[in-house]
Amino acid sequence: MRDLKIFRRLLEQARPQWPAIAALFAISLLAAPLALLVPVPLRIVVDCVVGHAPLPAFLRPLAPAALRHSRVAILTLAVALVLVTALLTQLQVLVSSVLRSWTAERLVQGFRVRLFGHVQRLSLLYHDARGSSDAVYRIQQDAAQIQDIAIDGVIPFVSSTVTVVSMFTVMMHLDWQLSLIALGVTPIVFVLARIYRMRLRKRAREVKKLETEALGVVYEVLTALRVVKAFGQEPRELDRFVTTSLRGMRERIRLSLAQGLLGMWVGLATAAGAATLLYVGARHVLSGQLTLGQLLLVMGYLTQLYEPLKTAARRIATFQANLASVERAFALLDQEPDVQERPHARRLLRARGDVAFENVSFGYEPGRTVVRDVSLAIPAGTRVGIAGKTGIGKSTMLHLLTRFFDPESGRILLDGVDLRAYRVADLRGQFAIVLQEPMLFSTSIGDNIAYARPGASREEIVAAARAANANEFISSLPAGYDTLVGERGMRLSGGERQRIALARAFLKDAPLLLLDEPTSSVDTRTEAGILEAVERLMRGRTSFMVAHRIGTLRTCDLLIQFDDAGRARVTSGGATESEAPALGLVVPAGGPAAQAGEPRAAGNGEAPEASAGV
Numbered sequence: 309m310r311d312l313k314i315f316r317r318l319l320e321q322a323r324p325q326w327p328a329i330a331a332l333f334a335i336s337l338l339a340a341p342l343a344l345l346v347p348v349p350l351r352i353v354v355d356c357v358v359g360h361a362p363l364p365a366f367l368r369p370l371a372p373a374a375l376r377h378s379r380v381a382i383l384t385l386a387v388a389l390v391l392v393t394a395l396l397t398q399l400q401v402l403v404s405s406v407l408r409s410w411t412a413e414r415l416v417q418g419f420r421v422r423l424f425g426h427v428q429r430l431s432l433l434y435h436d437a438r439g440s441s442d443a444v445y446r447i448q449q450d451a452a453q454i455q456d457i458a459i460d461g462v463i464p465f466v467s468s469t470v471t472v473v474s475m476f477t478v479m480m481h482l483d484w485q486l487s488l489i490a491l492g493v494t495p496i497v498f499v500l501a502r503i504y505r506m507r508l509r510k511r512a513r514e515v516k517k518l519e520t521e522a523l524g525v526v527y528e529v530l531t532a533l534r535v536v537k538a539f540g541q542e543p544r545e546l547d548r549f550v551t552t553s554l555r556g557m558r559e560r561i562r563l564s565l566a567q568g569l570l571g572m573w574v575g576l577a578t579a580a581g582a583a584t585l586l587y588v589g590a591r592h593v594l595s596g597q598l599t600l601g602q603l604l605l606v607m608g609y610l611t612q613l614y615e616p617l618k619t620a621a622r623r624i625a626t627f628q629a630n631l632a633s634v635e636r637a638f639a640l641l642d643q644e645p646d647v648q649e650r651p652h653a654r655r656l657l658r659a660r661g662d663v664a665f666e667n668v669s670f671g672y673e674p675g676r677t678v679v680r681d682v683s684l685a686i687p688a689g690t691r692v693g694i695a696g697k698t699g700i701g702k703s704t705m706l707h708l709l710t711r712f713f714d715p716e717s718g719r720i721l722l723d724g725v726d727l728r729a730y731r732v733a734d735l736r737g738q739f740a741i742v743l744q745e746p747m748l749f750s751t752s753i754g755d756n757i758a759y760a761r762p763g764a765s766r767e768e769i770v771a772a773a774r775a776a777n778a779n780e781f782i783s784s785l786p787a788g789y790d791t792l793v794g795e796r797g798m799r800l801s802g803g804e805r806q807r808i809a810l811a812r813a814f815l816k817d818a819p820l821l822l823l824d825e826p827t828s829s830v831d832t833r834t835e836a837g838i839l840e841a842v843e844r845l846m847r848g849r850t851s852f853m854v855a856h857r858i859g860t861l862r863t864c865d866l867l868i869q870f871d872d873a874g875r876a877r878v879t880s881g882g883a884t885e886s887e888a889p890a891l892g893l894v895v896p897a898g899g900p901a902a903q904a905g906e907p908r909a910a911g912n913g914e915a916p917e918a919s920a921g922v
Contacts, residue, residue, distance in 0.1 A: 311631065314631060314634060314635060314638065317638055318454065318457060318458055318634065321415075321418070321419055321422075321454065322415060322454070322458050324414075324418060325411055325414055325415050325418075328407065328410065328411040328414070329411060329458065329459070331407060332404065332407045332408055332411055332459065333466065335400060335403055335404045335407065336404055336466075337470055338396075338400045339397075339400060340470045340474045341474070342393060342396055342397045342400060343474075344474055344478065344609075345389070345393045346393060346608065347604065347605050347608030347609065348364070348389065348605070349386040349387070349389045349390045349393075350601075350604055350605070350608065351364075351601040351602065351604060351605045352364070352382060352385070352386040352389070352601075353383065353386050354599075354600055354601035354604060355599055355600070355601030355602070356379075356382050356386075356601075357379050357382055357383045357386070359599070359600075359601065361599065361601070363382065363385075408459055408460075411455075411459060412455035412459050412460075413455075415454055415455050415458060415459070416451060416452050416454060416455050419451045419454050419637070420447055420448070420451045420452075422641070423446065423447045423451055423637060423640060423641065424447055426640065426641055426643075427443045427447065427640070429645045430643055430645050430646075431645055431646035431647060431712070431713065432707070432712050432713070433646060433672065433713070434643060434646070439524055439527075439528075440527060441520060441523045441524035441526075441527040441528075442520055442524070443640065444523065444527070445516075445519065445520045445523050446636055446637050446640045447637075449516075449519075449633065450516070450633035450634065450636045450637040451633075451637050452633075453629075453630040453633035453634055453637075454634055454637075456626065456627075456630040457627070457630050457631065457634060469616075472613055472616055472617075476490070476491060476613065478609060479606055479609055479610075479613075483589070483592060483597065483598055483602075483606065485588065485592075486585055486588060486589055486592070486606055489581065489584050489585045489588060490581060490585055490610055490613055490614075492581060493577050493578055493580070493581035493614065493617065494617065496577045497574055497577060497578075497617050500570060500573050500574060500577070501570070501624050504566060504569075504570045504624065505624065505628060507566055508563065508566055508567070508570075508624065508628040508629070509628040509629075509631060509632055511559065511562055511563040511566060512563060512628050512629035512631075512632035512633075513632045513635075513636075514559050515556060515559045515560055515563055515629070516629075516632055516633060516636060518552065518555050518556035518559055519556050521552050521555075521556075522549065522552045522553050522556055525545070525548055525549045525552055526549065529545045529549070563629070567626075570624060571618070574617065574618055575618065578614040578617060578618060581610075581614065582607075582610060582614065585606070585607070585610055586607065589603045589606060589607070590603070646713065646714065647711050647712070647713070647714055647732065649731060649732045650728060650729065653729060653730055653731040653732075654725065654729050654730050654731065654734075655730075655731060655734055656722075656730045656731065656734040656735060656737075656738065657734070658738070658819055659722055659723050659738045659819050659820065660688045660723050660819070661687075661688035661689060661722075661723075661819045661820055661849065661850035662685075662686070662687055662688050662721075662722070662723050662724065662850075663684075663685075663686040663709070663720070663721065663722055663820075663850060664684065664685045664686065664720070664721040664724075665682045665683055665684040665685075665718070665720055666683055666718050666719050666720070666721065667681055667682070667683055667717065667718035667719075668681070668682045668683070668708065668715045668717070668718035668719070668720060669681055669682070669715060669716050669717045669718055670701075670704060670708060670713060670715050670716050671716060677716075678699075678700070678701040678704050679701040679704050679705065679708070679715075679870075680875050681718070681875065682705075682718075682875070683718075684868070684878060686850060686866065687850075688819075688850050689848060689849065689850060690850055690851075690865050690866060691846050691851045691853070691863065691864040691865045691866070692850075692851065692852045692853070692864060692865070692866045692867075692868060693853050693854075693855065693858075693860075693861030693864030693866065693867045693868065694706075694852060694853065694854045694855075694861075694867075694868045694869075694870075695854075695855060695856070695857075695858050695861060695867060695868070695869050695870075696869055696870035696871075697870075697872070698856075700870040700871075700872070701870050702824075702854040702870065703824050703854055705852070705854075705868075706741075706822045706824055706852060706854065708720060709727075709739070709820075709822065709852065710735070710736055710739055710741070710822070711727055711728070711732060711735060711736070714728065722735070722738070737818070738818055738819055738820050739818050739820045739821070739822055740760070740812075740813035740814075740816040740817075740818040740820070740821050740822070740845075740849075741813070741821075741822045741824070742806070742809045742810055742812075742813050742821075742822070742823045742824065742826045742842075743809065743824050743826075744824050744825040744826070744854075746797065746805040746806050746808065746809035747796065747797075747809075748793050748796060748797030748800070748805055748808060748809075749793075749797075750792070750793065750794060750795045750796070750797075751792065751793070752787075752789065752790045752791060752792055752793070753782055753785075753788075753789050753790070753791050753793060753808060754766065754769050754789035754790060756793060756797070756808055756812065757769045757772055757773060757789075757808060757811045757812050757815055758815065759812060760812040760813065760815045760816035761815050761816055761817075764815055766789070768815060769789065769811075769815065770789070771814075772811040772812070772814040772815035773789075773807075773808075773811040775810075775811070775814045775841065775844055775845070776807050776808075776810035776811035776813075776814055776841045776845075777807055777810075777837045777838070777840060777841045778804070778807035778808055778810070778811050781804055781807070793805075793808075802834075803834035803837075803838070806826060806827075806834075806838055807837070807838065807841065809826075810826070810838065810841050810842065810845060813845055814841075814845060818849070819849060819850065820849060820850045820851070820852075821845060821846060821849045821850070821851040821852070822851075822852050823842060823851065823852065823853040823854065824854045825854050825855055825856065826838060826842060826853070827839060827855070827860060839860070843863060846863075851864075865880075866878055866879075866880070867879045867880070
């Protein structure tokens with residue numbers, strides 16, 4: 309039943325390619341009548357040229373009456389039949405091969421696109437737990453096996469079945485006893501396949517698992533190659549890779565042994581069938597039941613009859629490995645994103661920027677709460693600083709705002725509406741984000757800045773770079789904005805990458821800004837330039853900035869500090885940690901809330917209030 313479910317899902321996945329698969333199937337069926345013609349010329353030569361038998365009935369209309377009694381003409385006809393059969397067979401193979409490649413590539417491409425789109429929707433928790441290499445292997449390797457099942461598996465199986473049935477029918481017409489002897493091997497092959505099927509599937513699953521682990525080692529080491537080299541751990545990592553690879557190699561050898569054993573037993577069974585048929589067939593020729601040509605025809609058909617059985621036995625192992633791969637790919641599709649978009653979710657064009665946390669708690673694991681019972685109201689345009697020890701929940705607050713995760717309890721409001729009520733894409737479009745470790749793509753500086761707003765003009769890109777204090781160093785590069793930054797931007801310094809990330813945020817011009825320790829990995833001089841750009845970027849925006857040093861947050865209106873239990877304490881901006889009391893803060897009038905364009909005044913001339921609940 310499990311296999312049937314996989315096949316149903318495969319049929320659904322292959323639905324867009326059904327017309328091409330049907331055409332390929334029809335062309336493949338032509339192999340059956342062509343295979344029936346292959347041994348016919350030999351029979352004609354033996355019975356009609358060497359012997360004195362008349363032409364087979366189906367060939368008489370092709371030969372004029374005057375030539376039917378000429379051995380030379382019949383021999384010529386047999387030779388011509390060989391050539392015509394070969395030509396038609398090669399044309400059938402050519403058309404089938406081209407159509408197969410075209411269909412297979414489109415089938416795999418569609419499956420990979422679906423998997424990649426789904427992987428991007430899965431939560432960060434899933435990727436953190438599984439690692440990137442697992443998803444990469446399933447998309448690139450496992451997904452490709454769909455063609456081996458849908459095209460290289462099902463179609464050849466059906467066409468081989470038609471061929472076998474056709475040959476068996478002809479053999480029954482010639483000698484029913486020989487036909488039953490030939491057919492007697494088939495149940496043995498099916499029993500052997502049944503015995504080995506699950507054993508091969510289990511081996512194939514283990515091979516895939518170990519290959520994914522080996523890929524994970526390679527991916528991890530190459531991603532952190534600077535650390536590996538800095539600590540001189542190349543031999544250690546090589547040993548780790550060799551150990552993982554050897555486990556995979558041993559499992560592949562076991563799988564190959566199981567395949568070989570199955571092939572051996574099937575080969576012995578077909579050999580026994582052929583020997584029995586030869587013995588009985590020779591006695592039938594001696595008794596006059598068959599002519600020698602008819603026996604040769606039967607033996608020719610027997611070879612083609614058993615060849616699909618041998619091929620099927622060889623394909624069973626590959627087929628089980630393919631099923632294991634597709635099973636893994638569908639398992640990835642079955643992973644439900646933690647963040648679900650509600651049906652008929654609300655559109656959000658541009659938010660005002662009012663944010664409220666209402667009794668929000670969250671933990672990455674059961675029983676390990678990171679953020680605990682946070683209640684906080686933040687008016688539009690407020691600059692919020694978030695401080696606390698590492699791992700206490702600072703960055704988690706930013707992840708909750710962008711719905712990378714949803715709270716375990718409580719809710720977060722934007723402009724008075726629960727974040728879960730908005731479309732996810734619209735919600736995330738309201739935030740410009742600058743991370744502690746800026747992530748750049750291996751393309752040009754201009755393209756990296758424009759990632760925030762594809763289609764932005766060069767003038768807009770340059771203006772954003774100027775605002776981020778990045779234009780000067782970019783203009784000094786030989787290729788300027790067309791300079792390639794390398795993988796993850798590693799051809800640039802940390803400060804340069806951070807300023808490009810800031811330029812990206814300027815270009816996006818979102819109403820809310822999230823800054824996750826933007827100056828933690830730069831020197832003092834670079835930090836000053838970045839903070840100057842950050843100051844400009846925060847103007848008129850509801851901003852959240854995470855930092856270890858409270859001094860970095862001196863320009864913020866609110867300061868949120870987390871204690872060891874994950875509870876939040878809110879203090880007035882600019883205060884030191886020793887001076888800051890826990891209170892419900894009143895933002896100074898004329899501060900950033902008043903500059904936001906839509907102040908949320910509490911009364912006559914009063915600044916909006918930001919309340920904190922612990």
